[in-house]
Amino acid sequence: MVSLRNIPIKNLKSNPGKTTAILIFTALMAAAVFGGTLIVRGMQQGLANVRTRLGADILVTPADAKNEFDAQTFLIQAEPGYFYMDASVLDEVRAVEGVDKASPQLFLASATASCCSAKLQIIAFDPETDFTIQPWIRETFGGAQKLGLLDVIVGANVTVYDDYILRLYNNDCRVIGQFAPTGSTLDNAVYTNFETIKVLIDSSFDTKLNKCQSFDTNDVISSVMISLKDGYDAENVAETIESTISGVSTATSKKMVSGIVESLNSISGTVRAFIVIFCLLGTLMTVLLFALMISERKKEFASLSIIGASKRILYRMVAEESAYVNLTGGLLGIILSAVLILGFSNLIGQKLEIGFALPDAGQITIFALFTLGLVMLAAILSALIAAKQVSSPDTGLILKEGE
Amino acid sequence: MFQKKISLKAVMPAFFLLLLLLGTATVFHPCDMKEDGTWMHCHDVQTAVITGSIILTVLLAAAAVIKNRWVKLIGYGVAVIGAAVMFFLPGDIMQMCMMHTMRCYAVMRPFVRIMCVLTAISAAFLLIRTCKNK
Structure with a gap:
């Protein structure tokens, strides 16, 4: 049975290509933000441990x-x-x-x-x-x-x-x-x-x-x-x-920690730059793909509007679609980078040639929540832009297109 | 007797095990030989993981292609248990080298564990699905 609650998921499933693309970009963004933050914090923690x-x-x-x-x-x-x-x-x-x-x-x-x-x-x-x-x-x-x-x-x-x-x-x-x-x-x-x-x-x-x-x-x-x-x-x-x-x-x-401090500054600068680039690119691609996906479904929204769906319901549907896809992608990215960084932390420390100590579980959870927050911000932005397309008023004209 | 169509999901655990087998033998291999030409302890773990992967891959491949429900149940069940055992092989069930900074701990063990978790999850999913499809 179709209900308002499961329509967003059905819509996402009916567009597998674009949904997968958004998932990949969101996952990459989350992996870069979470993984990068974890690495920078791990290096800082390593330096602090060594000093102590x-x-x-x-x-x-x-x-x-x-x-x-x-x-x-x-x-x-x-x-x-x-x-x-x-x-x-x-x-x-x-x-x-x-x-x-x-x-x-x-x-x-x-x-x-x-x-x-x-x-x-x-x-x-x-x-x-x-x-x-x-x-x-x-x-x-x-x-x-x-x-x-x-x-x-x-x-x-x-x-x-x-x-x-x-x-x-x-x-x-x-x-x-x-x-x-x-x-x-x-x-x-x-x-x-x-x-x-x-x-x-x-x-x-x-x-x-x-x-x-x-x-x-x-x-x-x-x-x-x-x-x-x-x-x-x-x-x-x-x-x-x-x-x-x-x-x-x-x-x-x-003098003994100066080598670590120098490496820390240069590596963390590079990692931070990567985080910003991935974040911007990820948000941009998510917004564009989501807007494209919604724009292709103008007739569907017009039909829903004609059968009595209010603008509020349509907005909610778009927002839920955006939230579902970004949340899933975000979680995937966080899990992927957590598994790789936690699993290979010894190797990462050796390759970075710097003291590397993983932060405690509490800090890791905070970083994960922060990353999810960023991903959800991208979701809100996508939904806001897409909602403008949904609210274009003339349903009659939309339905007549292509006749 | 054999399945006419084999879905991607049905071969996922065998695929992960194949990756584990190839990875442990090549890129994610343990420590090298000692200077005196003898092998370090972790070499035995590599041999055990490779042997276990071969046996489980064959079993999972059989479960994927053979129609019989019991073959599937046994195949997926043994794969879940086997992957769980292999997860604990490096360093817990079998001894490895002395330092966590060495290749067997830094490279091979995390790889084996990640692949074992993926194998166990995908095999457990198939086991549950087979149980439900009476």
Whole structure:
């Protein structure tokens, strides 16, 4: 039975070609707006995560570690590596004016895993002085976690299958937790305390898999994380450290994220331009196609008018047709881009060469609603323009056309 | 015994599985061989997905061309279950590599999962339709 409620859907079905074309343009528009917003927000979230997780104002490393440590790419595409300097550097750094807190870290890279070609970056911190990793632990686990001998916490990208045991240099390390993703290389590391990494370094020497010459693990550190007192400029303090302590190199947090900020600005600019272009083209094509579809049905509207359909009913019919087709296209576009971006988020992050962390479900829902809102605006615009054609008054003339 | 006309809808799940089979073997393949010439764990997942896709494609193709209602019901039913199992193969049922940044996790797993969802939905649609058409 034909009723006013199902006429719009029947009309859309009777024009499959044009309806499909509008659906495709609306879906493309929605996919571009939703996908683009998700990517830009993901990059911003990645940068924010990296800034929060870095936690230090300055990072001091050995000067001869330049091949292993590039401050600008360390957070986005670093290969596992290790380098060492004398532990006395820590006291020298603490003596520099402006340094509030200084905490040492010790690095090691694992040998290739048995399952695959993966190598892990092992980062050890000193629980007594650490101010960068422990806040992260407290935030993730809702309180302090005491790491015992051979206990480790793994980054979000590390997979552990065998009963939460990670085998590193013939030592079975117990995985006591996993951090939430940050979208940076920090997700690829394994975190532990000095006690454990010293055992692992000794084992790496025993298995002859360490590239360095044997040393006493109590006498070395890999880096010093520095937090500054209020009012001190990181660049100035870094310069002072380099000039007063021999054999060290410094990287400020600003310098470390500068590479990410540059990439973020250039990529997000391009993505935003694409969003605008797709939005304008999508709206234009939707309006044109819908107007064309309605204009071809002038006789149908004239007939409906003659059998008693008021202008209000005709307007409603046109508006409903426009709403149905745009809503369906919008939903299709959102689902398509959500599936692709959420599914391939790791790949997207790698290809963009920038920290990429997906926003939470709440934000994703807001972006989806915003996109649907935009698509529905295009629907309203289409309906308004098409309604003008429906309201052309002379039904008699329209029906006589072609006679 | 055989259908005279085969609709596009009836071959959709088999088409998705064929795409899964070809994709996993080519563009969306897992990690490459190790430097020492041995295969990584994810290679076994690729083999399992390809084998599963071949079996299910044959089953779905039979369900699409054979008129018998029971063949259709069994074909579509097994396809839904098979696609659901294959969804969990990479990384859950079978172990893959150690890092989520590796190709098997970043490329193969999302592709397998998307194609499995599409296969399961289209096969479930056909299963329901066959159940209704007594």
